[in-house]
Amino acid sequence: MTAPETVTRTEFALRMGFKPSYVTQLVKDGRLVLTPDGRRVLVAESVARIEATRDPSKKAVADRHAAARRAGQGGEPSPDTPEDEAPPIADHDYQNARAKREHFAALREQLRYREEAGELMVASEVEGTLADILTVLRNRLETWPDTLAPQLAPVIEEQQVRARLADEVEIALNDVARRFSEVGK
Template sequence: MGLPPFKPFMTRTEFAAHIGVAKSYVTKLGHQGRLVMGQGDNAERIDVAATKALLADTTGAPARAAVVTPAFGDAREAREHYQAEMARLDYEERCGRLLPAEEVRSLVAGAATALRTRLELLPDTLAPRLAATADEAQVRAVLAGEIEAALAELAHQLGKVPARGAV
């Protein structure tokens, strides 16, 4: 699973996690006037892009701007975040909305192999039938039928998703 989606406005806690520092450091930045707050509905939230730009401009050495030491609270928050994420993934899998990656790879590989085999047989299967056919419409109909059969087999293979119990 990748990172959570970027949010243009964040709470102090979210922003601290986003930049990898303790919430107390974000509070300190606020006391220093180095946080840019949103407007209107976002007045209590940090404007992420503007704050990052301000921090970059007001940090002594640019190379040090991204170097921070995570606090104990950050490790606990990260652990809790990943435990919650694992619980969500487990729930999604049990509901049938999520499949294990290896299972999906195996299913797709099997379907691709079946399609490839079917397509590789087309010249040997169709050549004798089409060589004896002078009518162009009939040739098209034969080709369309074989392509449709190959696609139906592919759909059948991809439809072999194992049933999952609902939570």
């Protein structure tokens, strides 16, 4: 007698010896192949996908359960215990965890590359350098009344005062620009 091509989720759980909640988890994890309407399970495809996505770290548990069933030593799992199920780990999905680990490893490598290429800098170093630059600029601006007042007091023409102030602003801005260019090096 051949197995039907599709079965309900409950029938699949019974046939495979899984808990119904485990079948629900398989659906959630994308490890169960359903018919287009999502109501029935494609048996052969689902078994193949479960095998393909099986967590290799749980193989010893599956082997131990299978050996207990063969030996008939009361280690027979109940019909709602899958043979490859280890103690439950909250929302553990081996393939998703592996994909996330590889994704973040790739991001770390990308960051290292961008640092070596000079595109990225360590934030704390940049903050320290920026604080130094702003401190120098503030000090320069705070000294202007003491240094410029004596120079500008005898000047009568407004145009000369403006030119002298513009020169001091330009000197300060050039100093800041030079310090910023040193940050990238």
